[in-house]
Amino acid sequence: MPTPVIAIFDIGKTNKKLFLFNERYEIIWEKAEQFAEIPDEDGDPCEDLKRLTHWVESSMSEVLDLPDFTVRAVNFSTYGASLVYLDAECHPIGCLYNYLKPYPDAVRRQFYQTYGDEATMALQTASPNLDSLNSGLMLYRIKYDKPRLYWRIWYALHLPQYLSFLFTRQVLSDVTSIGCHTMLWDFEKNQYHDWVRAEKLDNLFAPVLPSDSFLKAIIMDRPLYVGVGLHDSSAALIPYLASFQEPFVLISTGTWCVSMNPFNSQPLTPEELQYDCLNYMHYKGQPVKASRLFAGYEHEQQTRRLAEHFHVAIDHYVGIDYNPVLIEQLREHSMPVNGHGEPTGSQMLSMRGSLFAERNLSAFATYEEAYHQLMLDIIAQQLISTNLVLADSSDGRTSVKRIFVDGGFGKNPIYMNLLATAFPDIEVFAASVAQASALGAALAIHHHWNPLPLPGNSIELKKYTAFQPQRRTTSLGSF
Template identity: 30%
Template sequence: MVGKNIAVFDIGKTNKKFTVFDEELNVAYTTSTKIEEKKTNGIICDDVDAINSWVLSVLDSALSRFNIGSIVFTTFGATVVLLDAEDKLAFPVVSYNQEIEPEVRQKFFEEYGSPEELYVRTGTPPLGQLLNVGLQLYWIKNEFPEVYEKTKTILFLPEYFSFILSGGKATEITSVGCHTYLYDIVDKDWSIVAKGLDVPEKSPPFYNVWDCIGKYKGVKVAAGIHDSNASLVPFLLAEKKEFVLASTGTWCVFMYPSAEYSPAKEDVYRDILYYIDVYGRPIKSARFKCGYEFEYYINITRKRFNVDPLKIPFDEKLAVKIIKEQTAYVVPTLTPGTGQFPCSKGRIVKEKEFFRDPATAYHVLNLSLAAQTYFALSLLTRGKKGLRILVQGGFAKNPHYLRYLATLMPYNTIVYYKYTEATSLGAALVGKAALEDKSLKDLDVELPQLESIEVKRLSIDDKYVEEYLESFKELCEKNSI
């Protein structure tokens, strides 16, 4: 009997989640764990051994309870696994949070072209740390040449976990196209960086994300998919009008599928980039570390007042007052080189007012993050009005953020979803396509989970909103690193 259920692994940087979906794409079972990064010989690494152990444990348990027909992995991007001739790790799996010497970055651009030149071809801006996989491979090749020499296979993280289960090796476009410098969008082929680093020779053939590349205990294993692209899949199938998907978590990623590929040089240093979707199309996007900054300031507030800020209710009068009086600001960025204000120094402006009480601190924080979102979306869409902004993920549960965002963007419609697990749902759709041997486009599905709820804006004169946004922007540009 062919299994009808779909098993999805959603591997985040810290949180790892496993979900079993039934044939109607309802959640039948879910569990999660936390596995942190580790250091190996001074290098920050993803603990793939611990992840593999957890994967096998929860999967084998689920196979004994559910009639599973396909398995899909979706993971964070910017991460590759190097395998030797015996398919063992040739090197620890380096985290994109690893820092490298500035000289390495400089030599990379001297060899392969300026950031502006590469941006025009690959849609990839120069990101901090090792968030560009091409730069990571260049660093490994030059710092550890013997490792790169013995590397016979390069797999992106989703495909590595799929390989561990199935023995099948695959390359797929959503991971290759995740700000790596490895894919030339103009030529629709491997880039000059990829060719210079022998990536095509070390990579398996390309597969669709939904293609079955092998089996685990008789169950189909799909190639795999990058998590931001997985979160986009349900909306590509369900939305009929022009939209921007705000996929919110540690990173807030804003994806605008209707935009043309037109990389502007002024966007190179403002975290405007192009992902590649499951059909091979460039998706104009903007990002900043919204969830990371949220958690950082939440922890400060929690320690200062000894309360849980997440339990503070939304106060409409206070919310309006903070905008009108410009009470305080939380200015980006805690991660230099990222976001729309990459040179801005992350800080609290008017600390005394910010720490007046926990409610003020929490409202100011969410207003400031909504303001960052406003500037990200404005750059992404070039100020276009009449769009639907679809908020998914953690911030879809945050009324403070949502109400402020709707207030800052009165000419667009802000909606959120009670169902916040679009990444897992998107991966489940990939699993359904694998199960039925179909393309995603050919699936006959209804997605009642995606019932949207429109967010109401605050009752406040537009003049105050415009003045707040202008002062926020000035603060970001004034005290740069």
């Protein structure tokens, strides 16, 4: 008897994954692939949309042909801040531009001169001013910088909804994509911002469906429930919201380390926005206060640099365990940054630059010593970033009792021990939720495809103290 499953495409900047979850939400089949970026028409790196589209469609055909499984539903979790443009015949046009693509100064000036100062716009849209990382500004840029492309666009779909479109041929939008630092949404009015309407960009956006909605489709003669897709950071929060009622912060780690506090309803301040604090959108539509740090990318770049300098494998850090004695030595004898001493608080608070990149690797005797300093530098910024969302009352206090870390850094003992030391009054756990964003996308449409009640499996957490992890695994909460 074939096992009923839901297929989840989890598309990151680096890794493209497909999972099959059974009715108990266990991963029983998976595949993954990495794609090299290609140049866009300006020579900047971007996603290979044609290859991604082919991989998604062919992978879906592959799992539908597997005799051991019956695919009942499919949903999507992808990175945000990226739009796919469709022409009048619903064919993709242009590029899936990289959110790190340089932004023209003239277009930026024109936008803020027309619609108001940066601080006001950022507050109203709960979006730090991040140029191409604000997908609304990317579409605005295309209108004025690439008008030939713009006038061919009939629909602009965020990446999760484009993947859903591949199977349903229906265009739609969802709140988790619209609400993730796009500068499109007015969080005060709970609608598209006035500038979007003034530019008539809202005409390019499809109707908004709730993130737990589904569409029906026939794929290879098989009926399927097809989800509308979610922004991956919002999806990763869903298993935790289903499991824990007491206030917590989730640090979802990958290319970005996103600290999310769904229990913080305090309005964003100009200072918080300046330091990359923003609102994500809960899949039920409520704002989620969050702060972002480019720490995963920083870790990837600096471990490559370390590998080259010390002539070791790129993943040599995997075998490095937490050394508290070495940490204390590094703290007591702070290594200078470019000969100018330790970075100032304002330098750390910029959150955009790299501290470790400025360090002279010749000052370190061993790879282990250098890697511990790298993690100290990352945690210095992580402490500031997470603190931005902790205070959930007007007097600056926090009700948060636990911090959960999922993703790559949750498996890094140095990161986890340093994080526990940085927050001595809060319990710090590495979460062993397998593929949280993919699981969240599956749970979002649970009641549409799965006849069983939500599973009672516990989320397993490994607690870390200031010096080293406890030698046991605890189970706290359940779905």
